[in-house]
Every structure is written in structure tokens, then in C-alpha cells.
Amino acid sequence: MSAAKPAIGFIGVGLMGHSMAKNIVTKGYPLAVLGHRNISPVKSLLSLGATEAKSVRELAQSCDIVHLCVTSSPQVEALMLGNDGLLAHLRPESVIINCSTSNPVPTLTLAAYV
Numbered sequence: 001m002s003a004a005k006p007a008i009g010f011i012g013v014g015l016m017g018h019s020m021a022k023n024i025v026t027k028g029y030p031l032a033v034l035g036h037r038n039i040s041p042v043k044s045l046l047s048l049g050a051t052e053a054k055s056v057r058e059l060a061q062s063c064d065i066v067h068l069c070v071t072s073s074p075q076v077e078a079l080m081l082g083n084d085g086l087l088a089h090l091r092p093e094s095v096i097i098n099c100s101t102s103n104p105v106p107t108l109t110l111a112a113y114v
Contacts, residue, residue: 005029009053009063011079012100013041017069020099024067025050032059060089066096073102080110087113 010021011034018041025031031050035042042052053059056079060066066086068076076098080086086096087110098107 006064009059009066012069
């Protein structure tokens, strides 16, 4: 018997992120997405079986793997840091995959926190 599939979270379901998230959910992985001001991609993913997390905290607490696909380093840092950020609420042994268009130097600095 195979192990259960990991719960995956996705933040940044815009043009590129939506396609990535769609591949995850259509392959049968449990997927939670964080809402976005453009609700169309979120609705599309919900129709395929994804769920919507109401906050970064909720997403971090419910997922084993979190994908980030946001526009730049300041957005990545805002999602990662602070009392309501990913780092404060991740499950033990969680994995963060940063697919954002961001500067690698701040990303390496953030990696030291994990």
C-alpha cells in the first residue's frame, strides 16, 4: 500500500502559477490555494477539487509542501516572515518551493531560517 499523497499549498495562482497548480490538482494531490485579487484562477482550481485557504497561516498549517509563485523578492519575504508568515506556522519538515521571479540572495537568506 502506498503512502498518502502530501498536502500541497500554492500561493500565486496567476498566469504561470495557475498552470502549475492545475497540474498538481489534476494529478490527484490535495491542493489548497490562497485567494488572489483575480478570483478567476482560484475558481478554476476549486472546480477541479482544490480548496481555498483563507490566510497564509491556514495554508502553512495544513500543507506539507508550499509552492510560491509571486512577482518578486519583497512579496516572497512578506509571505515568509512575521507573526502570520509561513515560517511561523509551517508544519515540521515542511518544504517550501519558491518558483517566484525573485532575487536569489534574499531567498538564500530566508532558507537559513528553515
